[in-house]
Amino acid sequence: MIKNIKYIISKDINPYRNLALEEYLLETVDEETCILYLWQNKHTVVIGKNQNPWKECKVKELERSGGSLARRLSGGGAVYHDLGNLNFTILLNKKNYDLNKQLDIIIKALKLLNINAVFTGRNDITVDSKKFSGNAFYTKAQNSYHHGTILINVDIVNLSKYLNVAQDKLKSKGVKSVKSRVTNLIDYSHDLTIDLMKIKLIEAFSMVYGLKAEEIEDEFIEENRIVDLYDKFSSWDWKYGRKIEFQHSINKRYKWGNIDLNLSINEGRIKECIIYSDAMEVDLIEKLSNVLLNCVYSSKKMIEAIEKLKETNNEYLDIIQEIQSLIEEI
């Protein structure tokens, strides 16, 4: 039974810090409490627990533009966050879990803003059949969370820019994203701001549970634990190094012949590398494949690995250079 409801608004816009606080709240929420956590990330793509970052997001372009890639604990697909988006997380004991009641917080908050929203099949909340909120869930031991995005005034150009990956040459295991028609709530309520949305969510939270929502004070947050969780969420292992196997084939035809690179990647590293080319000696192909084996799957690391070959293979400098430019595009 829920006897207390509490809310907390993150003061940070760093995705790893926000995900750390979310997991901390999940670990600490007690049996009689329901927490509403509101948070925002700056310029970030957040992928589901079991997704391949390279398959779901233009990792390189995102990083070049100063964006972050983050992996959450819940399932589902990739989403784009910026400061026009507000995230909510409802955390409680599994026994108190009630999806419809939790959704009612969002639906009621929007009603207070004269927006008619509905919950649909794939755990989306829509207005006029257009999605503005994607919801996902995570359970560990006795506690669960239900979280989601609320698109208020997100840069839609960026949203499609970083999430649209047309890599038919990349075959991957893992969970695939489902594309949806999305909309910003600002189109339905012109004066809507993030701050107003927060106020209405907290108001609706109290209405749904019939209790007064109290704010969680900073001093109840154990900073040491947050730091540990932050380290996890921001680590290379968590973001890229998970056990999701995939194959990437890259090929190009040059006037001097063709190159066909076939990489198998797992835990973020090249585990197998098969190269076909009619322009290189078997010997060079073998060396190339050897330097790429076990290399981290990033164009920077791969180019560095290949660079070593230049010293001993003077006659193939041009070809090596071409292969490096080909890899640059990964």
Add this chain to the structure above:
Amino acid sequence: MNKTYYTRTHEWVEFISESKARVGLTDFAQESMGDLVFINLPEVDDEVIVDESFADVESVKAVEDVLSPLTGIVSAINDDLLDTPELINQEPYEAWLVEIDNITEKGELLDEDEYKKVLSEEE
């Protein structure tokens, strides 16, 4: 026939010998999660610890951690599940997740009647 036990968190444990057992998810667990789309399993030789998470399963947008009922060493994993996690939905008591050897500790294990009682309280 080997004896099967259950946990309050809806895993089943079938002992092959005194110190070796297979672990899976109960019918109730698969039913409440819905269609599974992905599973993460540990690796052979990994250590698992009572009440600590050793795997997770994903259904539509929901991830749930699986807690270990035993402390021991993973001696085999059910590879088939990595490509076809839906086997858990189809045959939950056939679709074992891992085999645990060198068991040194057991969590709270319930027999069938005790587990039925837990289920009736859940509903």
